[in-house]
Amino acid sequence: MKNIITKIGVLIAVATTVAVSSCKKLLYEEPKDAPYEQTFWQSSRDVRSAIAGNYAMMRSAITYKNNRYYMYGDAIAKNYFTIQYSGDGLEGIQGGDFTFQYNLNTLANYTLYYKSIAMSNLILKKVNAMSNAQLSAEDDPTQFRNSVIGQAYFLRALSYFMMVRVWGDVPLVTEAYEDPINAPQLPRSSKSEVMKMVENDCHKAINLLSWNYANTGDAKVTANKGSAYALLAHLYLWRATMSDVSVDAPNLTDVNSADTTINTLISKGGYALVDTANYKNTFIGRSSEGIFEINISENTLEGSNSSIGSYFLNENYIKGYGNSPRFYTNPSYLKNHFKSTTDIRYKKGFDLTNPDKPMSVKYSNVTYRNPGQKLDPYLSNNIIIFRLSDMKLLKAEIALYKKDAATAIGIINDFRKRNDPNPVLIASGSTVDQVMDEYAYERGKEMYLEGHLFYDLLRTRRYGLVVDWLTESRFRREGFYWPVDPALFRNNPLLKQTPYWLGKV
């Protein structure tokens, strides 16, 4: 009998031992199809992919939906171009009504920017913690780390800057959450706080980044010191003019900061304007005047089949697109802005085959993935965020804020002379106010469809020239900001609607 008990005992003991020893291993299966947090952040190769991921998230944020970068910056400034009806209600935003459901769900929703920000925050946290040994594949690990961290700061600042221009106050998050499930819901922080943070991030980026790129292939489409300076300059001007919209006089401290920032950028950046003969190359990207661009290039299969440019192009440019593109440039815009038809930006920038519905052909670098049958068209035009002409024109704006009409006239006339063999120049002795009008038109010509025009009109208070839905009273009530998608309120009791839209959404 004891024997049996012993036998049973032994068997159970053996079984238990086998089980317990194999237990640990059996209960820890690890994924084999993807890196995960515990296995990532080990080498500079990981870091390169992570920062590429951060740019990609930024690209995804500003392209969804309907290339929102241009919707906010150009489309809502109504009279530059027209979006035609196609059932989705997008055209409604051109009338200053941002409340149509589909637009609220997409354009009024800032979620995608926070994904890019979360990625920046994560890079800041993880890469800071990586040792030089882990980055030893790089020639100079310290410099590599600085460069990546600097880019992450820049990208975070850029996201917040884009958001502060669209919504004003937005939630501010600067940490990577250890446990996102228990992450707090955040209220909107005031725009001054947000802009302060953008300023600080830019300064940090400037200190960490250098003017040159270690790898020339990274030039323009990743951030360097120049990119951060350009962002900082824009921030200063926006803050100078938009912190308090009840008055029109800018904050001169910020204006001066913008001035010195741009001066440093121009003198040290090594940027050069592109010969007007190669006008369209600037908008393919990586030109000598590019400061910061988002890569959209078929060279790396990163072209776009629905870029802003393609909405304007017909069958002659892209096979299969038909003869009535959804967007067209307003003839009135051309009439108001171009006093001479010899301007290179007029001649090369627009196709007037159909005079009622001119096409903007600034972005028309088409590649077919199936070249034989001309199928699968992709546009290879980078999204130009900052470029030298932008900076140069801003100097005119700064001069005007300082009541220096002469300098501004000089800058604007230089642009006209450069681009037009028969330029119509601004008469010297024009008033600051007159020159400011001319400045707005010059921006309209130079920066057409680059995501800047609406903000230019707000800063310079020249929205009346182009945007008929934005009355002065609406402007004073900050009615140019976007509402926040009601879906974002569902779980967040701290969130408040943009004041102008309270009760309207």
Next chain:
Amino acid sequence: MEKTSTRHCYVKFLTATLFYLLIPWLAFAQKTIKGTVVDQTNKPIPGVSIIEKGTKNGTATNADGKFTLTVQKEGAVITARIVGYRSVEKTVSASGTVSFSLEEDNNTLNEVVTIGYQKITRKKTTAAISSISGKELANLPAASFDQLLQGRLSGVNVQNFTGQPGVAPTVSVRGNSTGSTGYDQFNVIRSPLYVVDGVPQSSDDLVPPGTGTGTNYMAGLNPNDIESIDVLKDASAAAIYGSRAANGVILITTKKGVGGDTRVSFNTYYGMVQRPNLRQATMGTTERRQKMEVLQRQLSYDQRVQLPFILTDSLNPAFNGHTDWQDLFYQTGKINDNNLSISGGTDNGTTYRFSGGYYDEDGIVKGTGFKRYTTRLNLTSRAMNKKLMINPIFYYSSASRGRGNEDPNDPSKPTKIGSGNLPSSLFNISPEKLDYFVSKDGENLNRNVSNQFGANLNLAYEFNKHFTLNSQSSYTSDNTRRDVSMSNLLNNGFGNSSSSFSSSAIGLRTSNYLAYNGSIKKHSFSAVAGQDIEYSLFQSTQASGSGGASDNIQTVTGFKQQNIYAYSNYIAHGLIAYYGRFNYDYDGKYLLSGTIRTDGSSGFGENNKYGVFPSISAGWLLSEENFMKNLTNNPFTLIKIRGSYGVTGNEDKRNAYVQYNKYLVNNGGFAGNGTANGVAFGIQGATSYNGVTAITPNFINGVAQKDISWEKSTQWNIGTDMEIDNGRYAISFDVYNKEVKQKLFNVDLPVTSGYDNAFTNAFAVRNAGMELTLTANPIRKEFKWNSSFNISYNKNQIMSLPNGGRDIILSGDRFDKNHVLSVGSPLNAFYLYRTKGVFSTSADIPQNPYTGERYRNSNGTYSAGDFYLADLDGDYFIDVFNDGINPDKAPIGDPNPRFTGGWTNSFSYKNFSLSIFVNFTLKRDVLNLFDSDRFTNATDANAVYNFASVSSPDLSRLNIWRNPGDQAEYAKLDLGSYRYYYTAAQSFFLEKGGYARIRSISLGYDFSPKIVRKLGLTQLKLYAIADNVYMFQQSKKLPDAEAVSGYGEYNGTGYPIPRKYTLGVQVQF
């Protein structure tokens, strides 16, 4: 005090054990006895177990019902036992001959049921278990047994929503508790755990829809090999399978060899599958006339100038067709099943059974069908003084399933033509296009094969009468392959394409447990304790290419690099479990049972690897009490009252790695090149930024969770079993409440965290219901009548949702967003506008009293002839947006059936037998998308063209609004109005989905033993079966109220459930 008594018991028990062990050696004489076993009609019964009582010594009768047995004791008592007959004991007479005449038994009390790791008599169970014998399912024409369970077991709801051979039905035990934030018609109902011969099957669908073979995993098991099926419904029964038992457990026991001479049995049937009735469609000139009428009424002169040629150019030979599209792809199929088995055994306890089967069914849609080869070997042998039982089981099955020309993105659509895009009959079809629509595969490669192999080794060592050590080890290996290629023509001229998918799944399992049985005086105990270790590995590889240069290329080769897609994955899963069960009864009157299982899984977070699943149950056999026994004329032979409470779990292997934040590689997509929000599986589009591979955390739902754990389901059950007159009538009734808590579900995270949502324990569903089974054998003479009826009621309700209980609209649903998850409503309730009728005249249209504005939606005001959708929020405005909570829609209707059940009646007279089986589903709502989709083609941008080129309903048969003042049922057929009043998401299209179906009628004739013996056979039976005979249904508009998806939608594109007729013969020698 207590301690002493325990020791006392222990000593007693050891002594008793010793005593029993010595019994064989104490026997002083041996004697050979002979005998015959016959039934009441004097027919010999083969395969009856003949056992010397109190020993392991036994044999079985041969084909002539004869046996010989050497007994070890003078005056031994011999028991003759076989399922379906009442066991008889006789004392060996001096002559050495014992003959038995067995009475057929309707008493189920002594029936043995499998409860997981143990068997127990039905009388002693305290759990809710439904059982069915393989015989009842035999010969019915279906590819897999799960389809056949429909209506036969209380608490088991099977909906054969498709008639496609080899495709899984939906099976749920005691209601559905699967909720998901996304529309996923392939996982809307999770199957129970299937356990075949003690081995849990991985029927988890690891392959996303649109890939893989799409074949029902359980179709690999030949229904003809099944001995019995037991369904563990309540927690006390299922808890022994712990972490996987929340959806119920279905235990399948396959046939074993029976002692006696070698028996060969052959069974074959052949039959036809009837082509279904076609849906009514308008044809030729009728269609043209009706369409022109609509257009002329609605269009202005200018618009009429541009009428599509298809309507106006009737002289054009391309447009003067009379094509019946449905006719093109339906056919009459055939069905054929052959089974051969050889079984037998020897006196020393060895038994064997070998079977082979071939099943072949043609689908009624051209190109579809299912073919299966199966083989199974079950050996039992005894060694070491018969103390060690060795039982290896081997099986192999290979199934191939033709998929016809189904929609590659939606395997639930067997043809490329649905209700919304059935082309106009006016088109004359070219042979090439015909090929495109209906070709099976033409010249192209199209293979879709699933192979299953398994080897089990079961060992049981009996130390003594009380202790048995069991060891079950198994290895399963499943392979599937799907190869398909399409020619340039089938791809509309975009070049040939091909794809190849293959998967392999390996399962390793060992289960070791010790069982104890014993009794002291009136106390009986049994217990089991053990440990399981399981490991499974699933790997799949997929490759595809498109835009190829030659139709001769039928594999994935020769495609341009950018047109090639390749993918492989690896999912491993480990499980360790410890479990125990004890059963106790006092005097056969009071029963108590408890189980506990703890499971550790690799699929859960570091802090929560293990889950504990306890259960307890008790029963009272009232009929054993003396006061009941002493009652005169007491008709009850059994009254049992039982109750149970317990916890079970659920793990979804598809989320095997959810505790890790798996980073997204190649996450460079954006609007314009891939997708803006990234996709969790297989990111398409740009992979890099500036040529550098983009890697990010999975910001969609990749939060790493150390605390994630099992879904837990708690359930209580109260039931009673009663039998009258030894099983002449029996009643079984159960009430239960099952609540799944901490169900894995998507919870929205703060936007500012960067993450969208996390898949975590946060969701609760309750299923509560009742089950009733009645069986009766009212006539038991030469003419016999058995009747069995069961009905189950289940009510399903969402108890809590994450994020403050906010309603959730399923993502990925149709444009109309027809479903909602809402606290208090059933799972996947319909989310609909309430239709109040059709505006007869414009005076009927309400006006906003404050603004004077007419009732409208965001695209304009309503007019006469439109549907009147109720204005639930009272703002005189119908919100037509479809992507969120809609103030004018409400959760209406329940897609989950409330009542299901079935009724079998079997009659036999002399050599004839007849069985009629009816099953039913009642109180279920169905959304008739087919009806709505026929009208919606014409509402969007290209309205006139779409209206002209797509088939339309026969308007002359509908009470449709035509002129002001019409009191119409259907609203006017409007072209391009954007008023969306024909949206499917309205109560107008909600139908009552109840039905009853005469599922099968089978007629059999057994040749009399005389004739059979002359032919040298032991059995010869002919039978004929009609399957899916007739359907009664509440809805007049639905073609088949069962052909409805798990979401309760009928979309008209599914696979009709066909009628089958078979003739068969069963031979044994």
